[in-house]
Amino acid sequence: MNNIPLFQQLAHDSWVKPFFKQYRWTLALAIFLGFCTFFCAGALMFNSGYLISKSASLPENILLVYVPIVLTRAFGIGRPVFRYVERLVSHNWVLRMTSHLRVKLYKAVEQDAIFFKRKYRLGDVMGLLSEDINHIQNLYLRSIFPTLIAWLLYVVIVIGLGCFSLGYALLVALYFLLILLAMPLWSIIVNGARQSKEKTLKNDLYTDLTDNVLGIADWIFSQRGQEYVALHEQSQDKLSRVQSSMRKFNHLRDLLFQYAFGLLALLTLVWCSTQFIGNHGGAANWIAAFVLSIFPLVDAFAGLSAASQETNTYADSIERLNALPEETEEQTWHETPSQPLQFDIQDLTFRYETKDVLNHLSVTIHAGEKVAILGRSGSGKSTLASLLRGDLIPSDGTVLLGGVPVHHLQSTISQYIGVIQQEPYLFNTTILNNIRLGNEQASVEEVWDVLQRVGLKSMVEQLPDGLATIVDEAGLRFSGGERHRLALARILLQNTPIIILDEPTVGLDPITEQAVLHTFMHELQDKTLIWITHHLQGIEAVDRVLFIEDGQLEMQGSPEYLQATNPRYQRLKAIDDGE
Template sequence: MKKPLKHDTWVKPYMTKYKGLLTLILVLGLATFICGGALMFTSGYLISKSATRPENILLIYVPVVLTRAFGIARPVFRYVERLTSHNWVLKVTSDLRKRLYQTLARDASFFQQHFKTGDILGILADDLGHLQNLYLRTIFPTLVSWLLYVVIVIAIGYFSWFFALGIALLLFVIVVLMPLVSVAVQGARTQRQKQLQHDLYTDMTDDVLGLSDWVISGRQTDFEKRPQPTLKAARQNTLAIRRFEWWRDFLIQFIFGLVVLVIIVWTNQQFTANQSMANWIGAFVLCLFPLVDAFAPVSQGVQEWPLYRTSVERLNALKPVQRDLPQQQTLAAPVANIDFNAVDFRYTAEQALLLKQFSLHIHAGEKIAILGPSGAGKTTLLNLLLGELTPQAGQVSINQVPITALQKQRAQLIGMLDQKPFLFNTSVMNNIRLGKLNASDSAIMTALEAVELGPLMQRLPEGANTVVEEAGARFSGGEQQRLALARVLLQDAPITLLDEPTVGLDPITEKALLKTIFNVLQTKTVIWITHHLQGIEHADQIIFLEHGQIAMQGSPRELYRTNARFRKLYQMDQGLV
């Protein structure tokens, strides 16, 4: 446990930041169990005292009142402790999410290169959820049980330190030894269970998505009879975990039973001199029973540490490379040209150069289409122009100013429409307003009209105030792209990057969308990444990228007339050959 937390920056800092609230949580947790024990203590005394038929009701009035007081105080302290602990966790989680967003946003391209989308989602959902459970299920219960352990030993030590030492040894097995044994024995099993569940989700996804293929091929019987080793291994692992937990919990209860027997023996030795003292025997014995609820869950909480450890280590590994940007500048004049000057780029030192001495000069207002096979570096060019990536050699500039020196002005210079623009679960108005936060409603409606969504807005139940639903589910693929185009149009940047915005659309929708895109962006500089030649007539110049360099360059008409390879590609794309 110490090793992952030694250099931790995601758990320990918040223990210090909210130490006042944490102290209150521990005090309330301790008070809850003390009240529970005191309730049973006074109840035990009251029962014993009542059985001796006191001559006056006043002789048992105090324990009656205390029983009521502790009976009320216990649930009150428990409720307030739960509220406080969840408030603490929500504060910490809020800070963690904010920090995680800032970490991801600081160098988005780094994470795109080093983490899969599933890993990022795992960090956002799984890891932060595990940190919440780390506090609620492991840290808080363990600290409260240790504090209670100290209080019990000191309280018994008031009567007999020798007896207190014996109780301390028995409870030590429950609060320290059993949790250590649990994490040692169950740690690997718990981690394996997590991996097996991940594999089962993968298998289930494959089964669901591939079920139609099994049916079409007529192999339903083979599908049902095929071996499922992952499921079998998960069952065996779960059985091993449950078997150990049963024996461990049984042993905890057995040891706690020994503690009760020892208390009975000790109290019979200490409090049997007369009838009045004998009333304390039941009080001491009964007060122990509520305390098992404080000690028993510790082993289970500590056992889950391996799950939390993975999350802690993964979050602490989020240390993106910090780029040293040059002094930021502001373009005083309109964008006149964009230049890639002898650019070399590779993602890692072990890889070959993806771009080799790549040079390209683009005039303001030009429409450039960039084609090439997968992995040729087309999207990399856009990221270099955005400043998300830095070339190992050469320079990318706008008006001869390096793009790395224009990062603070980037939103005013460059807009982007990619393959799957994200639409948030809010109104159309709010989604479009992301392009320009201070835009008026009339400006947004003008942008929607420009991308030919005016009639659609009129048909919607609440017009442009209609909620688009999660990820834009209310609209078709073409409509989603037009909404994103309206956002880009509202942004009004002089340069627009198009990263295969028509992928997945049918030919008719694709043709109509491309016509709209180039119509509304006719005054802008457009750099368009595309995988085929649909709508290529909209481009002023075509660049065919291959092996990190320009293999073909020219206008569509010129290349079709003079370049046999381009002519063949065009004919194949149009289905003419």
């Protein structure tokens, strides 16, 4: 969390500030309409106070009552009309601006996901999308517009009172400065830090919850479900305590604000009593007018303190958005890896901000080799899989495929590496289209061939529409094992030399898991196979086991070698086998 004031962030901003100039006339119109709204509200009460007092006396001329009646109607109609038009103009301006911001944000994420993911995790992306853009929207609707309108009203009120009494105008000027400056400053000092802490805790919750939900299978498998719930409740309690403190302060500040305006009304009553000396029906008619006109101003000034305390979060959001990569940072490489397609991982380190996920890891995966990568949740094995796919860039060290850094392959990576995820995704289209994602030019005969190889041909043939059967969204009409086999069929049709299995059997029952693993190993026997897993079921089918803990390679070797020589491996295998 930064401590740079909002105005300093805006001085070097390339996201928000350009819209001030681009839509300056719309911005000015929104502020003018907001001013007219409160002016009509105050004028309505002023005119009503005068009309009530004047009507209680015998008017010298009917026009002295008729004109205030007409003005009362005019100001009464004008207030909601101006309010409605102001909301249309201001929200149209802000929503148009935030629409451009979202497009720019999506382009920043999409244009070069490799660079973006090196610095941001999925939880960070959620924070950017859901929190920061909304904070920029609130910056205008809850801070800039109300503040400018309030200051414009302040100037008009002081000038207007100056026409009656210069001394009282100066007193009101100082009094409103207390409301416009002192109370917001108090809010920034006391609640601004809490507001910043609240935003930090929310961003951390996005990151932690996203990571934990994606890794929920590891929590369950390690029988640490209660620990997961306790961690979440602890984080939620911290956020709740901060929000409770903020609410208590806000209630106290709002109460003092109401007292301040009540005192202002009394001061105005005293001033009017001395200023407009007269009997019933004379200058005393102005007393009610001036006093009543005070109350509509409460709405104009009430939200300034709350808005000011949020400036730290606005500044932080602007900083995070400006830290995103520009389009000029996009790079394209045209390199072809040499044969054989061998992974060379040299002194690999990867970190999120200051946390090292992988620490000086070095290993070679030969072409045609079958390797299992094991480790506890958070050990770095999934991060290693992302680095092997080129989805992330190493902080230090290299990940080479055929002598070429993997992330240099970019759009051609699908020619070399196929991936089967924990939960293969099937789209809401036909079985044929889902499988052809691996090779759009494949014939129907080739599709039937891969279905035969993965053991699904007879099942698909029995469906009324065969290959034309529509797959429900996410493939929910199929069992977990069938979805994994369909994903394997897609990979076989793609025919890449390297396959990464990213915990493909999570959530499957033991019998289905064994059957799916057998199919994988049999059909991928001529491929380089990298299997990310959290337990040792079927581990005998691989050539080498790599065990990662705390970002480092703790042990490696063939399953037979580790079973014979490594006590820790023996214990893990015994636990996995239920012994």
